[in-house]
Amino acid sequence: MREVLTTCVYCGCGCGVYLREEGGRVVGATASRNHPVSRGNLCVKGWHLHEFIHDPARLTTPLLRKNGTLTPVSWDEALDYTTAALGRLKADHGPDSLGVLASAKCTNEENYLLQKFTRAVLGTNNIDHCARL
Numbered sequence: 450m451r452e453v454l455t456t457c458v459y460c461g462c463g464c465g466v467y468l469r470e471e472g473g474r475v476v477g478a479t480a481s482r483n484h485p486v487s488r489g490n491l492c493v494k495g496w497h498l499h500e501f502i503h504d505p506a507r508l509t510t511p512l513l514r515k516n517g518t519l520t521p522v523s524w525d526e527a528l529d530y531t532t533a534a535l536g537r538l539k540a541d542h543g544p545d546s547l548g549v550l551a552s553a554k555c556t557n558e559e560n561y562l563l564q565k566f567t568r569a570v571l572g573t574n575n576i577d578h579c580a581r582l
């Protein structure tokens with residue numbers, strides 16, 4: 450078994466966590482006691498950080514609803530669909546009919562790009578963050 454120090458991916462706090470690897474699989478997570486951010490503490494999400502990695506229900510591809518059924522599609526198909534749908538909604542109902550929720554799982558840079566996309570491309574100020582849901 451070996452432990453690898455990394456950063457929790459669940460929110461922007463950036464807690465330090467050791468992931469335990471055994472036989473090519475990630476099998477556990479423990480707090481880094483001397484990490485400057487978390488100092489040995491993790492919230493419940495951090496303690497369960499490893500569980501999604503090998504979960505068979507993990508989403509690994511975009512899904513589109515086709516004939517009432519969520520269907521795996523390629524990223525190109527998903528992005529083409531989304532681009533067309535956003536353009537259609539904006540044309541039919543105006544830019545303020547759209548809104549975007551940013552994510553604590555994104556980096557600062559990704560969230561910055563998201564607000565630029567919302568304001569400059571979609572043309573609305575309707576952007577918020579999951580922390581205020």
Ligand code: SF4
Pocket residue numbers: 457458459460461462463464487490491492493494495496
């Ligand atoms: S352990 Fe909890 S508070 Fe720390 S980064 Fe992960 S989700 Fe955020």
